[in-house]
Each structure stands twice: as structure tokens, then as C-alpha cells.
Amino acid sequence: MTRAAARRDASRTSTQRRETILEAATAILVEEGHARLSTRTIAARAGMRAGNLQYYYRAKADVVRAMLGRYLERAARAIETRISAGGATAQARLHAAIDGVLADQESPESCRFFRELWALAAHDPAVDAAMRDFYSGYWRRVVELLLDTNRGLGRPRAERRAALLIAMFEGLMLFRSPRPPYALPIPALEKELHALAETLVLDAC
Amino acid sequence: MTRAAARRDASRTSTQRRETILEAATAILVEEGHARLSTRTIAARAGMRAGNLQYYYRAKADVVRAMLGRYLERAARAIETRISAGGATAQARLHAAIDGVLADQESPESCRFFRELWALAAHDPAVDAAMRDFYSGYWRRVVELLLDTNRGLGRPRAERRAALLIAMFEGLMLFRSPRPPYALPIPALEKELHALAETLVLDAC
DNA sequence: CGCTAGCTTGGTCGATCGACCAAATTATAT
DNA sequence: ATATAATTTGGTCGATCGACCAAGCTAGCG
Numbered sequence: 001m002t003r004a005a006a007r008r009d010a011s012r013t014s015t016q017r018r019e020t021i022l023e024a025a026t027a028i029l030v031e032e033g034h035a036r037l038s039t040r041t042i043a044a045r046a047g048m049r050a051g052n053l054q055y056y057y058r059a060k061a062d063v064v065r066a067m068l069g070r071y072l073e074r075a076a077r078a079i080e081t082r083i084s085a086g087g088a089t090a091q092a093r094l095h096a097a098i099d100g101v102l103a104d105q106e107s108p109e110s111c112r113f114f115r116e117l118w119a120l121a122a123h124d125p126a127v128d129a130a131m132r133d134f135y136s137g138y139w140r141r142v143v144e145l146l147l148d149t150n151r152g153l154g155r156p157r158a159e160r161r162a163a164l165l166i167a168m169f170e171g172l173m174l175f176r177s178p179r180p181p182y183a184l185p186i187p188a189l190e191k192e193l194h195a196l197a198e199t200l201v202l203d204a205c
Numbered sequence: 206m207t208r209a210a211a212r213r214d215a216s217r218t219s220t221q222r223r224e225t226i227l228e229a230a231t232a233i234l235v236e237e238g239h240a241r242l243s244t245r246t247i248a249a250r251a252g253m254r255a256g257n258l259q260y261y262y263r264a265k266a267d268v269v270r271a272m273l274g275r276y277l278e279r280a281a282r283a284i285e286t287r288i289s290a291g292g293a294t295a296q297a298r299l300h301a302a303i304d305g306v307l308a309d310q311e312s313p314e315s316c317r318f319f320r321e322l323w324a325l326a327a328h329d330p331a332v333d334a335a336m337r338d339f340y341s342g343y344w345r346r347v348v349e350l351l352l353d354t355n356r357g358l359g360r361p362r363a364e365r366r367a368a369l370l371i372a373m374f375e376g377l378m379l380f381r382s383p384r385p386p387y388a389l390p391i392p393a394l395e396k397e398l399h400a401l402a403e404t405l406v407l408d409a410c
Numbered sequence: 411c412g413c414t415a416g417c418t419t420g421g422t423c424g425a426t427c428g429a430c431c432a433a434a435t436t437a438t439a440t
Numbered sequence: 441a442t443a444t445a446a447t448t449t450g451g452t453c454g455a456t457c458g459a460c461c462a463a464g465c466t467a468g469c470g
Contacts, residue, residue, distance in 0.1 A: 014416085033328040039458060051461085052418050060458065112327075118379060119324030122317075123238040135380070156390075160397045163389050167376030174323060174375055175340070175368070184368050185361075192365045199404055219446090244428060256431085257448050265428065 018056050018066070021046045025067045030112045034119050039063075065126055071113065072134040078104065079138075083145070090148035091201075097145055098197055101169050102190050111176045139166055149201045161200045168193070223261050223271070226251045230272045235317045239324050244268075270331055276318065277339040283309065284343075288350070295353035296406075302350060303402055306374050307395050316381045344371055354406045366405045373398070 024045035028037050039060050043053040057063045079100050086096025104110050121128040142162035146153055153161070175184065229250035233242050244265050248258040262268045284305050291301025309315050326333040347367035351358055358366070380389065 012417095017417095034324070035328055038456075040456085049419060050458090051420070054459075055417065058459090115323065115327050118320065119239070119327060122320050122324060123240055156393070157397075160390070160394050163380070163394060164373060164377075164397060164401065167380060168369060168373040169376065170379055171372030171374065171376030172369075174379075175372060185365070188361070189365050189368060192362075192369060196369065196401075196405070199408070200401070203404070217447095222447090243426075245426080254449060255428090256450070259429075260447065263429090 014056070021048075021053060021056055021063060022067045022070050025063050026071060026113070029067070029116050030109045034116045037064075061124075061126060064120070064124070065130070068117070068127060068130045072130060075104070075110075076134065076137060079141075083141075090145070094145045094149050094197065094201065095194060097142070098194060102193070105169070105173055105176055108176075111173050114170075114173055135166070139163060142166060146201050153201065165197060165200065168196075219261070226253075226258060226261055226268060227272045227275055230268050231276060231318070234272070234321050235314045239321045242269075266329075266331060269325070269329070270335070273322070273332060273335045277335060280309070280315075281339065281342060284346075288346075295350070299350045299354050299402065299406065300399060302347075303399060307398070310374075310378050310381055313381075316378050319375075319378055340371070344368060347371060351406050358406065370402065370405065373401075 021042060025037065025042045028041050028045055032041070039053055040050045042063060043050040046053065053063070057066065079097065082100030083093050083097045086093035117127065117131060121131045139159075139162055142165060143155070143158050146158040146162055147155065172189075176186075226247060230242065230247045233246050233250055237246070244258055245255045247268060248255040251258065258268070262271065284302060287305030288298050288302045291298035322332065322336060326336045344364075344367055347370060348360070348363050351363040351367055352360065377394075381391075
């Protein structure tokens with residue numbers, strides 16, 4: 001029997017410890033912001049000493065990198081799941097995707113996290129690269145959704161409109177968080193957004 | 206003769222000294238980011254000692270507040286100027302406003318500055334309040350522009366669509382900066398955006 | 411049993427931060 | 441010229457940061 005398997009406490013495996021650290025880092029980023037994301041606060045939240053955190057991640061940048069990968073990966077998977085379960089027609093899947101993104105934005109944590117990510121990416125090349133990767137895949141996926149719904153759009157136009165859609169989503173996220181937004185009636189806004197997506201995908205003018 | 210007028214070097218008036226400080230702070234925020242915006246770096250860039258900076262602004266927050274007010278005020282005035290000079294018809298003024306915002310986004314400094322502002326606002330109540338003020342006025346102005354172009358829209362719908370427009374603008378800014386963006390063909394994108402604004406303001410469906 | 415590898419502690423290091431202040435300097439007014 | 445006010449200097453303070461490391465602890469191995 002290997003040592004790892006023999007552990008009484010499964011939460012003490014090395015991978016589980018790393019997971020705890022990433023969870024702690026995410027929680028701090030969401031609840032207290034990037035300015036308070038220090039090796040010490042992460043360690044404290046993870047229930048360990050600062051020195052011990054360095055045993056699992058040599059540098060703070062390694063923690064950030066891992067946390068980022070974990071989060072973006074999950075976000076991408078969540079959206080993909082929504083799309084696949086969205087319905088039979090391409091149009092239904094498009095609207096399911098929009099609903100998925102909007103639902104994600106309902107959670108203050110998600111908005112917070114992404115706002116902090118933008119802040120971090122502004123001057124951290126590693127974070128910036130990861131964000132680019134994420135949005136690049138995000139964008140390609142939306143382009144395909146638009147094309148699936150209306151082949152007549154043509155790829156260049158679909159690419160432009162996908163970019164506008166994503167920009168609008170991200171812009172909305174800025175205004176949602178952290179406190180109740182700029183007196184925007186979100187539900188009505190979402191209907192408007194669905195209608196807008198409809199024209200974006202149908203109008204080939 | 207007053208003291209200020211008697212100064213040999215006009216750049217040594219108290220107000221001019223403060224202006225120098227705010228310029229230095231803005232430059233640092235744009236070129237090096239909010240993480241490097243410290244009282245010491247600001248003072249160094251303004252050509253004075255850290256202690257002297259505190260003579261003009263008691264706390265770092267005061268510098269940030271003043272810099273923010275200065276910048277947002279200018280931004281608001283620039284857009285307003287564009288609109289007034291935009292043309293005779295309401296529709297021409299709307300498109301002039303869009304061009305103005307897009308032109309502002311062309312400058313990397315502007316994108317940088319706003320990205321850093323969003324980062325600061327995330328956990329600085331004063332910055333957050335100032336941003337809210339700015340976007341609140343921005344939003345109201347766009348609502349009026351939409352209503353001027355097409356009375357038939359009705360205020361609630363105009364408010365929603367103005368919000369979507371602004372969200373799209375701010376979202377685009379995120380993707381523009383700091384480095385060449387996500388392979389987005391910006392000129393074509395801007396045409397698309399004008400067309401989209403057209404449907405937003407005309408379609409009353 | 412003792413050995414060893416994995417894990418954890420607690421402390422230190424140099425750097426940077428915002429803030430504060432007494433003293434020195436410079437400009438203006440009398 | 442002298443007194444007064446405005447400005448500038450240079451240094452210190454306590455706090456926090458990322459990183460580092462020697463020593464101690466623990467669990468499974470032979």
C-alpha cells in the first residue's frame with residue numbers, strides 16, 4: 001500500500017493541500033481583493049503557516065498561476081455544459097449560452113473575481129497571457145455559435161459581432177460589481193440583450 | 206502686487222505645483238500601473254521629495270482623489286465638446302459621440318488609465334464613488350442622445366439600451382489594452398458598432 | 411527499533427509602503 | 441533689515457510584503 005493511499009485523512013494528500021491553498025487564494029481575491037492577496041493571508045486562510053505555503057508553491061506567482069488556471073478552466077467548462085444542454089436548434093443553444101453567461105454574472109463572486117483578474121492582468125504578464133488564452137477560446141466559441149445559427153453571416157462578420165457581444169458581457173460585469181449597480185434594471189436588460197443578440201445573428205445587412 | 210504674481214517662475218505657484226503632482230501621478234498610473242503608484246514614486250516623478258508632496262496633499266488618497274477628479278472631468282468635457290460640434294441632427298450628434306469615445310479609446314493611455322481605475326475602484330470607496338458619478342452622468346447623457354434621435358423609443362428602453370452601449374464601450378476598452386488586442390480588426394469593428402447603434406436607436410420593437 | 415522522506419514550524423532578511431515631523435531654506439511683507 | 445509666512449529637506453517610525461532557511465515533527469519503511 002502506498003503512503004498516500006494509507007493516509008487516514010484524505011484531505012492531507014499533497015494534491016488536496018494544494019487545492020485548499022487555491023481555494024483560499026480564490027476566496028481572498030473575491031472577498032478582499034488583489035491588494036490583500038499576500039502569501040501570508042493565503043496561508044492563514046488555508047490554515048497553515050506562511051512558510052508551509054512555500055513548500056507547496058515556491059513563489060506567490062505560482063499560486064496565482066495555478067488559481068487562475070483552475071478558475072478559468074472551470075468557467076470554460078461551465079459554459080460549454082450550458083451550451084450542450086441548451087437545446088436542439090443552434091439558436092436555442094445560442095440563447096442558452098447567453099443565459100449561462102448572465103447567470104454566472106449574477107453571482108457577485110464571479111464578477112469580483114473577474115474584476116480582480118483584469119486588475120492583476122494589467123501588470124502581470126503571466127495573468128495577462130492566461131486571460132488572453134481564455135478570451136481567445138471564448139471568442140472562437142461564440143463565433144461558432146453565431147455561424148451555426150446563421151451561416152449567411154460569414155466568418156468575418158461573425159467574428160466582429162462575437163467580439164461586440166463579449167465586450168458587452170464583460171462591460172456589464174464591470175457595472176454589476178461590487179455593489180448594486182448603476183440603477184440598471186437587470187432583468188429587463190437581459191431581455192434587451194437577448195433581442196440584441198437576435199438582431200446580431202440574423203441581420204446580415 | 207500679489208505674491209503669486211510676483212513669482213519669477215509661474216510654475217512655482219501652489220496650484221501649479223499641485224498640477225505637477227497630479228500629472229506625475231497620472232503618468233505613473235498609466236505607464237507603471239496602480240501597484241507602483243506610491244507617494245515616493247509620485248514625488249520623484251514630480252521632481253520633489255516625498256515629504257514635500259505631503260505638504261500639498263496630506264495623504265495619498267487625496268492625491269488619488271484629485272487626480273481622478275481632474276481626469277474624469279476632462280474626459281466628460283471632451284465628449285461633450287465632440288457632441289456639440291457633432292452636427293445639426295440628433296443622429297449626427299449620436300454618431301459623433303460614438304466616434305469621440307472610440308477615438309479616445311485609440312489612445313493607449315486612456316485605456317490604461319481606465320483599466321487602472323477599475324482596479325483601484327474595486328477596493329477604494331472614494332474612487333468607486335467618483336467612478337459611479339462619472340458613469341452615472343455618462344449614462345444619462347447617452348440616454349438623452351438616444352431619446353433626441355428617436356423619441357419613440359421611450360425612456361425606459363432608451364435607458365436600457367444606453368446601458369448596453371456603454372457596457373460595450375467599456376468592454377472594448379478592456380480588450381484593447383495594453384497590447385494589441387485579441388486579433389480584432391478594430392476599424393471594421395467600429396463600423397459594426399455604428400450600425401449596431403443605429404438599430405439600437407431605431408428599432409422600437 | 412531506528413531511518414528517512416515528507417511535511418511543518420517559527421523566525422529572519424531586506425525592501426517598500428504611508429505617514430509624520432523638526433529643522434533648514436526661501437520668499438514676502440513691514 | 442528684520443520678521444513672518446511659505447516651502448522644502450532629510451530622516452524616522454511602524455507595518456507589511458515576498459522570500460528564505462534551519463530546526464523540529466510525523467508517518468511509513470526496512
